[in-house]
Amino acid sequence: MQFQRTILPSTQVPPASLTRADIAKEIPALLPLYDDFPHIIYTKSDPIYERVSYAFNKSTSTQPLVVIRPLDEKHVQATVKIARAAGIPLGIRAGGSEMLGRNFKGVDKGIIIDLRSLCAVKVSDDRASAKIGGGAIAADLAVALSKEGVFTPIGWHPRLGYAGWVMAGGYGLYASSYGLGVDNLLGARLVLADGSVVDVDENNYPDLLWALRGAGNGIWGVVTQLTIKIYPAPNLLIGNLRIQKKDWPAVLDEWANNIEPNLPDEFGGDLYFRNIVLDQPEMTIFFAWCAKEGEDIQKGWDYLEKIKSLPGVVVQHIAESDFATYITSESTAQPASFQLRGIITKGLTSKVASALLRQWTNPKIYTGIPCHFAHGMAIKPNPGACFPLRYRHRLFPVTSLHAELGGTEEGASLVAESSARVINDIKATGDAYVGASYENLIPPVDTDLEVTFGKEALERLRTIKKQYDPDNFFSNGYPILWS
Numbered sequence: 001m002q003f004q005r006t007i008l009p010s011t012q013v014p015p016a017s018l019t020r021a022d023i024a025k026e027i028p029a030l031l032p033l034y035d036d037f038p039h040i041i042y043t044k045s046d047p048i049y050e051r052v053s054y055a056f057n058k059s060t061s062t063q064p065l066v067v068i069r070p071l072d073e074k075h076v077q078a079t080v081k082i083a084r085a086a087g088i089p090l091g092i093r094a095g096g097s098e099m100l101g102r103n104f105k106g107v108d109k110g111i112i113i114d115l116r117s118l119c120a121v122k123v124s125d126d127r128a129s130a131k132i133g134g135g136a137i138a139a140d141l142a143v144a145l146s147k148e149g150v151f152t153p154i155g156w157h158p159r160l161g162y163a164g165w166v167m168a169g170g171y172g173l174y175a176s177s178y179g180l181g182v183d184n185l186l187g188a189r190l191v192l193a194d195g196s197v198v199d200v201d202e203n204n205y206p207d208l209l210w211a212l213r214g215a216g217n218g219i220w221g222v223v224t225q226l227t228i229k230i231y232p233a234p235n236l237l238i239g240n241l242r243i244q245k246k247d248w249p250a251v252l253d254e255w256a257n258n259i260e261p262n263l264p265d266e267f268g269g270d271l272y273f274r275n276i277v278l279d280q281p282e283m284t285i286f287f288a289w290c291a292k293e294g295e296d297i298q299k300g301w302d303y304l305e306k307i308k309s310l311p312g313v314v315v316q317h318i319a320e321s322d323f324a325t326y327i328t329s330e331s332t333a334q335p336a337s338f339q340l341r342g343i344i345t346k347g348l349t350s351k352v353a354s355a356l357l358r359q360w361t362n363p364k365i366y367t368g369i370p371c372h373f374a375h376g377m378a379i380k381p382n383p384g385a386c387f388p389l390r391y392r393h394r395l396f397p398v399t400s401l402h403a404e405l406g407g408t409e410e411g412a413s414l415v416a417e418s419s420a421r422v423i424n425d426i427k428a429t430g431d432a433y434v435g436a437s438y439e440n441l442i443p444p445v446d447t448d449l450e451v452t453f454g455k456e457a458l459e460r461l462r463t464i465k466k467q468y469d470p471d472n473f474f475s476n477g478y479p480i481l482w483s
């Protein structure tokens with residue numbers, strides 16, 4: 001896995017340049033769409049097809065037959081109506097960071113609707129909310145809000161689509177201070193399976209809003225706009241500290257017993273275990289301290305001293321920053337071909353720490369385990385959201401790839417074995433919530449929807465799904481509510 005500064009591809013792309021004859025040959029069912037909107041349809045014959053069709057996980061080998069880049073909601077409506085009438089599979093894409101490429105299922109004979117041109121950001125007059133396009137990307141959104149002197153919590157990866165991030169839950173550096181993404185989602189505008197448009201908020205279609213807040217990725221309709229809470233920009237103290245594997249036992253012991261049980265709400269940082277240098281696994285402490293308007297950032301500097309006193313800590317770079325500067329300047333994960341497993345635990349307990357210590361035995365396999373801790377505002381109950389994990393927990397997504405045997409069956413099987421060992425060792429500690437899942441970062445194989453949502457909420461989701469999408473047209477998303 002490579003980590004480098006992400007140069008964001010522009011969200012604006014040249015108009016498609018296909019002729020009517022190209023469409024007639026490649027996907028004749030879209031001729032009516034072409035006749036009305038010729039410049040939004042890209043097939044492999046278009047010179048910029050590659051730019052609009054890639055997925056973050058390169059093991060997603062399916063290439064869409066056609067990519068449609070709507071420039072406004074009318075284009076989305078027309079696409080949905082035509083695709084549904086003709087029975088063409090459709091996947092929805094915003095940032096493209098889906099870890100398993102589930103939105104690409106079957107689209108080698110169908111459509112990816114790529115929303116990245118729907119990226120407008122409009123701050124409300126009272127500066128308490130903003131309306132943003134359904135394809136807005138994290139870094140662009142952070143910069144746009146920062147120009148207005150406001151802020152909203154977002155995930156740390158610059159390419160993340162806000163919609164994809166928020167609708168499953170939305171973990172990030174600010175969750176313990178401002179709540180998860182879903183707690184900051186006020187409303188949405190959706191194109192439903194019949195092509196109609198609905199404005200969803202607490203007064204209109206509240207059942208759909210509840211469902212979008214935690215079980216929303218690609219299964220209800222195409223979200224063309226979101227209304228989100230915004231805040232005066234806080235001060236952030238942010239950076240990295242690194243710890244070599246030889247020092248992990250002492251640090252993890254202290255972390256498990258004294259630090260984690262007492263983490264202040266202002267601390268929204270993460271731990272990240274990984275071996276970017278294959279034979280030198282490291283634990284990174286992403287230090288993130290959030291001082292809201294009027295709060296003293298000095299408290300964060302004081303807390304940093306405590307973390308710095310852990311054995312073997314090497315401080316990489318820590319500075320006061322705003323989120324927009326941070327997200328646009330840090331190095332971050334690049335698209336790669338990897339496998340994903342995941343598990344949720346009670347925290348980084350001593351037993352979980354011991355299980356982690358036993359991993360990274362094969363220096364040919366890269367394994368990255370970021371672990372997000374949910375505490376503070378992130379676990380405050382929100383009855384307006386179906387997002388279920390409102391208890392202290394740590395989320396361990398496990399991404400792995402073979403450095404030499406990528407793309408081979410042998411490599412795939414070695415990687416599968418290695419990541420299964422991580423999951424099984426953590427399960428065996430008895431400190432895991434086995435089956436509980438955050439589907440943006442944990443795959444279906446490690447997910448039990450009934451454990452995750454509970455029987456009643458799951459039934460409610462299924463009932464709402466039948467009401468708004470009875471023939472399951474939007475089937476390239478998650479959670480999978482139907483059998």
Ligand SMILES: Cc1cc2nc3c(=O)[nH]c(=O)nc-3n(C[C@H](O)[C@H](O)[C@H](O)COP(=O)(O)OP(=O)(O)OC[C@H]3O[C@@H](n4cnc5c(N)ncnc54)[C@H](O)[C@@H]3O)c2cc1C
Binds near residue numbers: 169
């Ligand atoms: C490097 C990296 C870092 C990450 N960091 C975090 C993190 O800090 N916190 C966190 O919570 N998650 C994180 N994730 C997971 C991320 O939140 C999910 O992968 C998320 O689905 C990405 O959304 P996207 O729009 O970029 O992806 P896409 O692939 O475009 O979409 C993801 C899913 O959402 C659906 N979707 C997207 N937009 C819409 C829309 N407008 N209408 C309807 N459906 C839509 C798609 O159909 C698809 O099912 C990270 C992922 C990566 C690869």
